[in-house]
Amino acid sequence: MRNIINGRLLSAATVYLRPQTPMVEIKTSSSPTRYQTALLYLAGVRILVHRLWVRVFGSAEPPPIAWREVRLLCLGLDGAGKSSLIKRAGDMSAAKGIDSSITPTNGFGVHTCTVKPDWKCELWEVGGAAAVRQFWMRYATPDTHGLLWVVDGTDSKRLGESAQCLKELLTECKLLRSRPLLVLVSKADIGGGLSEEAAAEGMALTALAARGLHIGPRKVRVASAFDGRGVAEGLRWLCDGEEVV
Numbered sequence: 001m002r003n004i005i006n007g008r009l010l011s012a013a014t015v016y017l018r019p020q021t022p023m024v025e026i027k028t029s030s031s032p033t034r035y036q037t038a039l040l041y042l043a044g045v046r047i048l049v050h051r052l053w054v055r056v057f058g059s060a061e062p063p064p065i066a067w068r069e070v071r072l073l074c075l076g077l078d079g080a081g082k083s084s085l086i087k088r089a090g091d092m093s094a095a096k097g098i099d100s101s102i103t104p105t106n107g108f109g110v111h112t113c114t115v116k117p118d119w120k121c122e123l124w125e126v127g128g129a130a131a132v133r134q135f136w137m138r139y140a141t142p143d144t145h146g147l148l149w150v151v152d153g154t155d156s157k158r159l160g161e162s163a164q165c166l167k168e169l170l171t172e173c174k175l176l177r178s179r180p181l182l183v184l185v186s187k188a189d190i191g192g193g194l195s196e197e198a199a200a201e202g203m204a205l206t207a208l209a210a211r212g213l214h215i216g217p218r219k220v221r222v223a224s225a226f227d228g229r230g231v232a233e234g235l236r237w238l239c240d241g242e243e244v245v
């Protein structure tokens with residue numbers, strides 16, 4: 001049922017008479033329930049929010065997030081600094097320092113970090129002790145995008161051993177030869193460590209390339225888990241070849 005006042009058709013549930021006269025509430029059988037009124041309000045709010053969104057962001061829909069995932073294999077001698085660098089990569093904004101709770105990696109670990117706002121990087125770390133090096137190549141899968149090799153920048157005595165391990169790995173594992181190779185020279189915060197040039201020479205990277213044991217792009221970068229230098233830039237290069245100055 002509807003009410004007609006001053007010739008106008010009203011479908012509203014409640015009609016208030018003018019001031020001076022006592023307020024009279026006229027209820028009709030077709031009055032919307034509180035539930036229906038609430039639904040109407042909600043619909044109105046939704047329309048308002050949508051219009052506001054379009055005005056502020058200029059699009060009818062929020063942009064979709066296209067996550068890209070990249071898997072990297074992280075290897076190097078025991079104690080080179082792999083776990084610490086990976087930990088830093090996972091939280092670049094953390095305060096300076098080394099996580100003293102990190103224990104030597106005996107087996108294998110997977111860690112995830114964000115290299116760019118829409119890029120996830122999965123880092124596979126395998127322990128570097130002599131007994132487990134023979135298993136390294138088993139962790140190189142067709143999905144492995146690149147090889148992150150860590151050398152201890154403060155321990156030039158073990159550089160030859162590290163170079164020999166890399167050579168043996170690439171001799172056995174054809175798959176990794178064409179993948180991008182990033183050598184991170186760790187512990188740069190300590191000072192007096194290896195330069196990028198000295199590390200490249202010590203790792204015999206030019207000789208590896210000359211023998212066809214590595215045909216992919218390669219880069220050497222000093223890095224530190226203590227203050228994070230070189231870590232994000234190195235990983236971005238390894239993931240998509242981006243040069244960060």
Ligand SMILES: Nc1nc2c(ncn2[C@@H]2O[C@H](COP(=O)(O)OP(=O)(O)O)[C@@H](O)[C@H]2O)c(=O)[nH]1
Pocket residue numbers: 076077078079080081082083084085098099100102103104105128150186187188189190223224225226227
């Ligand atoms: N000062 C300093 N020490 C580091 C750095 N990275 C690793 N270390 C230390 O080096 C040792 C071995 O590090 P770890 O990450 O466990 O090496 P991993 O065996 O290659 O995983 C630990 O005592 C770390 O605290 C670094 O960037 N700066």
Ligand SMILES: [Mg+2]
Pocket residue numbers: 082083084103104105125127
């Ligand atoms: Mg480790």
